[in-house]
Every structure is written in structure tokens, then in C-alpha cells.
Amino acid sequence: MMKKGRRNLVPIVLSIALLLMMFAAMSFQAIAQSGATATPTPSDDSNGGATEPRDYYADPASSTGDAEWTIEERSFTSNYPNGFQFSARVSSSKGDIENATVMWSHAPRNQGRRAATYDESTGLFTSVYDNSEGTPPWVAVNYRWLLxxxxxNTYRSEWFMGEEYYDDPSQWERFESEDIIVFVEEGLPEDTGQQTLDAMAAQRETYRQAWGDVLSYRPRAILFSNRASFDEWRVGQGNPNVIGQTNAAWGGIVQVVSGGGVIDLAWGTVLHEVGHLYQDEFVPAGLPVATWQNEGNATLFELYQMYDYEQRVRDLAASGQLPALLIGSGPSQNSQGPDGRNRLGYDMGYVFYKWFVEVYGLDAHRQLTEMLGPSVGFNAALEQVTGLTTQEIERRWRTWLGASADAPTPIPIPTMRFPPTVTPFIFPTASN
Ligand SMILES: [Zn+2]
Structure with a gap:
């Protein structure tokens, strides 16, 4: 049964990811320390992994040379759905401004930038982002000027915090807790926001135990009531059937609600998609892995299921049709099972993680995810945590499910992988 597709990961590299890779490639020169500035940090903004997420916006102003800098009449303007812009009057004591650029960030470890242009009539520099990457409303906007x-001489300001890319506020309601900020478009049931806060609170300690901590930022859930307004911001986002996208660069998840119901949305979809944000923050080097591994993992955090995933897999086991999981390539997330139903990777992946945390605990989940990296694959990490061979792990999992202990010949479905260097991940949810 496929009533909606939050788990239909479409492995396409979207333009925003490519642009962010380009930003990463445009290495911003590490700035040498200047005697004029107190302990500037020569950190590299363009390297998403170089700065600890928890300190990301604490990076102080820094400079090279001996100029004194001023930034005045600083402003941020939201032009939703056409982007946003930054303006300021900037100057150096040692010369004219040759280059002014604004770097902005919606969430730690991710940033974009645009050069500013000078307006002689106002004396202001203005940096314009025109929504070329398709940015949803209600993301946070933190930014710094680079001069x-x-x-x-060069100067990099501190981060200016707390702006927001806003849509018409009369169409939206805002809900906040320590776990999440929820934006609910007019037209959704009135308990949508509160249900989402409740679901996130209910999973808080599970997330914390499974990952070692909660996210370093409050994620945002941006929930649209209709396709027309959802499509307003989706420039260059590919698949028109997508009903939701999760992007670590936004620090949030965006969904258009298509009749699945508030409980399913809050206690299923949101918790699942937030699970992907955890993956991105806590396993930046190790994901993406096979799609069943990250989709099954995100599914582990759902408190509402579209149907009984475990029973479906147990039925496969009982009928002697349970495919191999760890041995061989494993199923892709949405491949069809021997029972004729799709979502095989989601369901087998989920049941595998469920078994794993039932036997070894959520702390073992943390150990497993900490271990994953470019040089340690999923099975190798599993072997280290459990002290068992991959074959033995698969055997025990199958036995727990009531299947024959020996896995059948691995199914010949190639594992779907993202290019290993692409970050951040975008997890679209499709309605096809
Ligand atoms: Zn997912």
C-alpha cells in the first residue's frame, strides 16, 4: 500500500547540491591573523566539515592588514518567493572597497554567497539572491560580510544572526518548542503544529540516545496546505511529483500535505525526515550509504507507521521469501519484494535496525553511526559493534524474524548510491 511517498527517495543530485559543491570549491582564502583584531580564527568557511557544528556561528570577525572597517545601515530583506537581499554601507580606512560579498547560512556547515554591487546613488552595497536554487520560506538566515x-586588506565580519526568509505571515502560523520550529500554512488542521511539537518531544530522548546528542540547531518543519503555494519556491527542484524535501542546507524539512492526515504527518513523516537531518549532522563522512540503510534508519524514528512494516517482513520470512540484506547488494529502498509490494528496502532496513537496537540498544546505534566513514563501511562497522561476522549477523537477524537462517542467493539489484562527495543530502519525498 502506497498512500504517500515520504520514503520514496529519488537519488537525483539537485541543483542546490551542485551549487553548494561549487561554493565549497571556491576556496575562501584562510585569513592570516591580524594584530589589529582580537584572536581571529583562520577557519575555512568553505569547508563544511572543518568547523564544529555547535560553534559554527561563533566564528568571530577577522581581518588581514591594518585597515579599520565599518559596516553600517545593515539590512536584510525577504523577497519571497524570489529570494532575499542584503545591504550595507561599508568602508575601509585604507582604500575603496574593491569587493564586497555576503555569505549566508540557513543551518550549520552550509552556506551560500553572492557578490554585492555598489549603488552610487545610495552609497550602499547590495547582495541579491534570486532563488536560483529554490529555497523554501521560513528558513533561518544568518550572514556575514566579506570585504x-x-x-x-580583507575583513570578514562576525555572523549576524536571527533573520528569516519570510512569506506573508498572515498565511502562516508558527509553533516552537525546544525541539523544533513549525510553520503551518493556513488550510491545515488546527492541531497540526501542536501534534508536531508533541511528536518531536516524544522522540527527543530516543534521538539523543541514538545519536549521542540532539541536533546542534532547532530544525524547522515547513508544512504547506496546497500544491500551488508549495510550487512557488521550487525552482529547479526536479521531480514535479515530489511532496516533500529535506535538506540539511535548509536545516529543515518541507512538506505539502496531501491527505495523509495530521497524525501521519506529525508522528510519521516529520520524525522520519528529522531522522535524515540527524544522519547528515552525525554521519557526514559516512553517508550516504545504501538506500535501505539510510531509509530504514530514518524509518526507525517514526512513531506512526503507514502499515505494519515488521509484519510485512515477517510474512516474507514465513513464506521463505525473505531476500538477503547484508550479504550482497541488498534491496534498494523502493524495490519490489517477492510479495509484489514495493518499499522493500524501507521495510527490511527498518526491521533490521529495529532488531539491532532491540538486541544491542540505542547506544550501539550511536557507536555504529560514529564508526561509519570513508574507510569503514556499514558491514565492517556492524562487525565491530557486535563482534560478529556479517554472515552471523544476517543469520541472527533472519532467525529473529522466523526465516531460515541461511540467506538465499543475494538478489541482483544494484545498490543505489549517491556520489560520495555530495553534501548536503536532499531527501525528496515523491507521490508517484
Ligand atoms: Zn527518507
Missing amino acids: TDTAG
Whole structure:
């Protein structure tokens, strides 16, 4: 049964990911320390992994050379759905401004940037982002100015925090807790926001135990009531059937609600998608892995299921049709099972994690995810945590399910992988 597709991961590299890779490639020169500035940090903004997420916006202002810098009349303007812009009057004591750029960030470890242009009539520099990457409303906007003068001095401001890319506020309601910020478009049931807060509170300690901590930022859930307004911001986002996208660069999840009901949305979809945000923050080097591994993992955090996933897999086991999981390539997330139903990777992946945390605990989940990295694959990490061989792990899992202990010949479905260097991940949910 496929009543909706939050778990239909479409492994396409979207333009925003490519642009962010380009930003990463445009290495911002590490700035040498200047005697004029107190302990500037020569950190590299363009390297998403170099700065600890928890300290990400604490990075102080820094400079090279001996100029004194001023940034005045600083402003941020939201032009939703057409993007946003930054303006300021900036100057150096040692020369004219040769280059002014704004770097912005919706969530730790992710940023975009645009050069600013100078307006002689106002004396202001303005940096414009025109929604070329398709940015949803209600993301946080933190930003810093990067300046160079004609004498070659450079300056990088501290992060200016707390702006928001806003849509018409009369159409939206906002709900906040320590776990999440929820934006609910007019037209959704009135308990949508509260249900989402309740679901996130209920999973808080599970997330914390499974990952070692909660997210370093409050994620945002942006919930649209209709397709027309959902499509307003989706420039260059590919698949028109998508009903939701989760992107670590936004620090949030965006969904258009298509009749699945508030309980399913709050206690199923949101918890699942937030699970992907955890994956991105806590396993940046190790994901993406096979799609059953990250979709089954996100499914582990759902408190409402569309149907009984475990029973479906147990039925496969009972009929002697349970495919191999760890041995061989394993199922892709949405492949069809021997029972004729799709979502095989979601369901087998979920049941595998369920078994794993039932036997070894949520702490073992944390150990497993901490271990994953470029040089340690999923099975190797599993072997280290359990002290068992992959074959033995598969055997025990199958036995727990009531299947024959020996896995059948691995199914010949190639594992779907993302290019290993792409970050952040975008997890679209499709309605096809
Ligand atoms: Zn997912």
C-alpha cells in the first residue's frame, strides 16, 4: 500500500547540491591573523566539515592588514518567493572597497554567497539572491560580510544572526518548542503544529540516545496546505511529483500535505525526515550509504507507521521469501519484494535496525553511526559493534524474524548510491 511517498527517495543530485559543491570549491582564502583584531580564527568557511557544528556561528570577525572597517545601515530583506537581499554601507580606512560579498547560512556547515554591487546613488552595497536554487520560506538566515579594499586588506565580519526568509505571515502560523520550529500554512488542521511539537518531544530522548546528542540547531518543519503555494519556491527542484524535501542546507524539512492526515504527518513523516537531518549532522563522512540503510534508519524514528512494516517482513520470512540484506547488494529502498509490494528496502532496513537496537540498544546505534566513514563501511562497522561476522549477523537477524537462517542467493539489484562527495543530502519525498 502506497498512500504517500515520504520514503520514496529519488537519488537525483539537485541543483542546490551542485551549487553548494561549487561554493565549497571556491576556496575562501584562510585569513592570516591580524594584530589589529582580537584572536581571529583562520577557519575555512568553505569547508563544511572543518568547523564544529555547535560553534559554527561563533566564528568571530577577522581581518588581514591594518585597515579599520565599518559596516553600517545593515539590512536584510525577504523577497519571497524570489529570494532575499542584503545591504550595507561599508568602508575601509585604507582604500575603496574593491569587493564586497555576503555569505549566508540557513543551518550549520552550509552556506551560500553572492557578490554585492555598489549603488552610487545610495552609497550602499547590495547582495541579491534570486532563488536560483529554490529555497523554501521560513528558513533561518544568518550572514556575514566579506570585504576587500583596494590596498588588499580583507575583513570578514562576525555572523549576524536571527533573520528569516519570510512569506506573508498572515498565511502562516508558527509553533516552537525546544525541539523544533513549525510553520503551518493556513488550510491545515488546527492541531497540526501542536501534534508536531508533541511528536518531536516524544522522540527527543530516543534521538539523543541514538545519536549521542540532539541536533546542534532547532530544525524547522515547513508544512504547506496546497500544491500551488508549495510550487512557488521550487525552482529547479526536479521531480514535479515530489511532496516533500529535506535538506540539511535548509536545516529543515518541507512538506505539502496531501491527505495523509495530521497524525501521519506529525508522528510519521516529520520524525522520519528529522531522522535524515540527524544522519547528515552525525554521519557526514559516512553517508550516504545504501538506500535501505539510510531509509530504514530514518524509518526507525517514526512513531506512526503507514502499515505494519515488521509484519510485512515477517510474512516474507514465513513464506521463505525473505531476500538477503547484508550479504550482497541488498534491496534498494523502493524495490519490489517477492510479495509484489514495493518499499522493500524501507521495510527490511527498518526491521533490521529495529532488531539491532532491540538486541544491542540505542547506544550501539550511536557507536555504529560514529564508526561509519570513508574507510569503514556499514558491514565492517556492524562487525565491530557486535563482534560478529556479517554472515552471523544476517543469520541472527533472519532467525529473529522466523526465516531460515541461511540467506538465499543475494538478489541482483544494484545498490543505489549517491556520489560520495555530495553534501548536503536532499531527501525528496515523491507521490508517484
Ligand atoms: Zn527518507
